[in-house]
Amino acid sequence: MKRQLKTAWLSASIALGLGLSGVASANNHVLTVVTDPSFVPFEMMDQETGEMVGFDMDIINEVAERAGFEYNLRTMDFNGIIPAVQTGNVDIAIAGITITDQRAEIVDFSDPYYDSGLRILVRANDDSVNDIEDLEDKKIGTKVGSTSYDFLDENLGDEADIVPYPGSSDMYMALLGGSVDAVFYDAPNVGYFAKTRGEGRVKVVGPLYEGQQYGIVFVKGSEWVDPVNEALAAMKEDGTYDEIHAKWFGSTSGE
Template identity: 45%
Template sequence: MKRFWTIFTAVAAMAMLSAPATAATLIVATDTNFPPFEFKDASGKHTGFDVELWDALAKEIGVEYKLQPMDFNGIIPGLQTGQLDAGIAGMTIKPERAEVIDFSDPYYNAGLLILVKADNTDINGIADLKGKVVSTKLGTTSEDFVKKNAQAKEVKLFPNNDAMILELMSGGADAVIFDSPVIANFMRSDAGKGKVKVVGPLYMGQSYGIGFPKGSPLVPKVNEALKKLKASGAYNALYMKWFGTEPK
């Protein structure tokens, strides 16, 4: 009998170890501060468009998850090493990223904008950033764009949106270049209203996607769930809630 229970226990342990990862609680990364996509509300709870969209997708495909807020530049390495099951953080679908992680279908279309102080008359577009100090966010498409297209005197990189914009407001930078929804959100806020303005056109149209480790079986499931949310109107309602307009 003792031998039987020893064998039974060993078999049970092996079965638990071989259970599919999808049966476990998923670890889903999101940025710490990227309003209106993800941020802490007044109660200290993480919320935003990305956070609520993922929750709706998780319910649709029937998975449990734990949200893991972290600096944006740590998300892709976490997906590559398998420490994360997914990442939703306003992540632009770029060819170089798609070489190391898998993406869902696009769920948001955006671009880059230049933000300056309201009284700035020197900067009207990308060409006017020559010799200027520009702040943006570390590890993002904006960083790549500034370094490639703006002949700035200095590009200051920050781990989060608040520090990036504070550098402009405090006079440490002449301009900010970053994702259009974040810029628009700051312009509508009490901190930015009437104090800043956007100059130039929308640069580098881009789409956001949800990131996964290479070969993740979650990708087709999430894509199908996203289609269902769009067909049912749930996606549109969520979009209207956070951006005040219909999806573009």
């Protein structure tokens, strides 16, 4: 039985308090979970049902069942997710969120549940880009508030025109339309787009940059970190994690 009570409470800002804080309901073990609706295939809206689906959604459903809580699901732009957790407007966030030392100063993370990195995406007929150095003097789309933006800023700075977009679909459409020369973003999302809507029109080039790990995010000091970590460990031990991974990405043994 799924523990997800309500899905797709769409919100474009962190104005989630309004007397409805998930922390206030935690005594009843009903938490507020937030995600970003545009990070496919981790989280995306099913147009037929109006519900959020994806790898992260399957993970949080299973984790909640095992850890012993139910939850209300809300969505917002990625850039507002960490502040929403930090301020206690939501209890938990899951949205392909990279574990970083800077973020860990203001929120708590679960143990890593997905290994990732950053990749370059260009149009299929562009042979001028093979690595990050080739992006100098080019216009690069990435996602606002992401580690990919930070990486570009640190490694290219003023040597490239870095354009942050609020959603991943926006930057991909900009690439297809010629508004940017390349996209630099999380490897699984880039790869998924290249194999689906971008097939034959874009290609992934260069190595995997910045080996990263995703974690589930909690309010600092949350009592749910240990139960969630125990649930994740059990899912990996009994094969449930591999089943969810295979559903969205293929077998873990092939990575």
